[in-house]
Amino acid sequence: MENRENLSKTLIDKINNQITKPLNLIEVCGTHTMSIARTGIKTILNNNLNLISGPGCPVCVTSQGYIEGALELANDDKNIIATFGDMLRVPGKTTSLYEQRGKGANIKMVYSPLDCLKIANENKDRRVIFLAVGFETTTPAIALTIKKAQELDINNFYILCGLKTIFECLEELFNSQEVSVDGLICPGNVSVITGEKPYENIVSKFKLPSVICGFEDYEILYGIDKLISQINKNEYKLENAYQSVVSYQGNITAQSIIEEVFEKTDSVWRGFGIVKNSGLKLKGDYEKYDILNHYNIDIDRNIENSLCMCGEIIKGIKKPTECKLFRTYCSPGSPKGPCMVSTEGTCHTYYKYMR
């Protein structure tokens, strides 16, 4: 413990001494958002350093159309909706899955997508629909579940697919230049799966200093230190400061299982609209597990609350404190947008940890 504190304090001093002008560093991982807030890093780093939260929380970037679609499916008695916890409280136009569960709708929280197969076996007269939301970190487990369903001949299991890949959205973000960024803190969990390779294009195209780092306080500080060094030397390259779990190639097994079950498609991101090739859909023999074969639901509908600033907050253009709903009508107990629901959402993090 003492070593960790000493290391962190040494890094903080080093970072603060190296910053000579205002700098914007962006992270695009919900776990980084939360760790940065939880550890209080922003309160001890030089004021010139601005840490921006980008589109790193999969729940936060899920389109409102997807939420409405999930609610429509939940309303059908023939269905059991299975979902990760975060999705339960995301508000739809008039209600949420959490509220609907309270009124008796068949909605179950699961910790792993594989749990759905057990539920499907125990409820053969119902469709079990998993709300598949996540980035590259989560996709392999979902792909594995689909394969298992195939293997075990389970024919009442489906997914409502809202899976996304982060890199196309990052390109879109940096292309738009709506937010000026001097360095990128790369998402640690995503990198475990993808490896270093997908960042090469972003680094060279945008000449962007980039570091992959972990989530402990000293790991994030180490990553920031590396970025500032690059910036001060006018360098731009990808550095991997999370080599204990991230390799150059990434997790090949996970990558090939994703490739086997899914293919790329366009996807709607809250705040961005359509981002080409940034989503996943089931392919080939696995298409039959897509619940949209049975329902006419448009998950790409845009029906957002006009006062909710989640879209701009996700892009890093605005802070939660600039949203009229923040703290007045929108809180973790009564969220108006997904950024307040997810424990890794920017608004939730600001609400909990920063005033």
Next chain:
Amino acid sequence: MNNIITLNHGSGGESTNSIINNIFLKHFNNEYLSQLNDATILENQNKKICFTTDSFVIDPIFFPGGDIGRLSICGTVNDLACMGAKPYYISCGFILEESFLISDLERIVISMADTAKEAGVIIVCGDTKVVQKGKGDKIFINTSGIGYIDDSINIYATNAQDGDLVFITGNIGDHGASVISCREELGFETEILSDVCPVNGLVSDLINVANIHVLRDPTRGGVATTLNEIATKSNITIEIDENSLPIEDKVDGFCKVLGFDPLYLANEGKLIIIAPKEEEQKIIECIRKHKYGKNIRKIGRVCKYPSSNGMVILNTFIGGKRILDTLEGEMLPRIC
């Protein structure tokens, strides 16, 4: 006796008498209860009476380190203790679901009897109802408690003052982590024990040796939520040092895997103590002697800032600061 609870057991007839005699009276045996009157007459000790009630609907009903029965006695005893009262008498009401196993009921009642004995309280009245299958969830218990409190005692959540120190009597988050971790779908193999225990003995010794301003047991919502309640009621700021929080490795690991924060997990055998700083040594020495207080830690202090009263601030491991807010909504494990 049958092996399961039926609607007959709630009807007030022979079946009801059978469980009263063979389970409740058998294990809660005392002169008050054995009279089986409609109400129990108690002695007045010519002191102020302290009265509280609590209901218990926990699932699972048996968890590592305890069960709903032990919890139902400790919850009420500890609430009385936190006012500086000496708990004496407990009532208990049961709502049983049809087909609940009688052997489970007996196991819970034995646990309540053992816990009551440990806490030095007696169960003086009770009630049992049975609901149809599906209209309850195995067993719900309500306990109410009476204690007596000396006139000299002045322990309230409104009493925290600038300069006071904040203590916790042991590891945080054990009960919450224990209960969540033994849910079947998680498949956790590591056993995390709940800390459920009666702390009235500990309180009784403490208030004899030290001047105490606030005592609270950080149950639902955890240490963070309880500290916020105190900060609001006393209109002060509480500063907590993250590096002084006692957290068991297993609980810490569990929280990291699922994305929970131990500061928001329930505790059922711990006390938050707020007292003037000159009482520090006496408090630590007194609590450390108890089996339920061996890991007492000073975790922070009370301040008064014009702009942040009513808040709790955490000094992080690396010297940063963040707000420690009240728990809002249910804690949900994260997606990734």
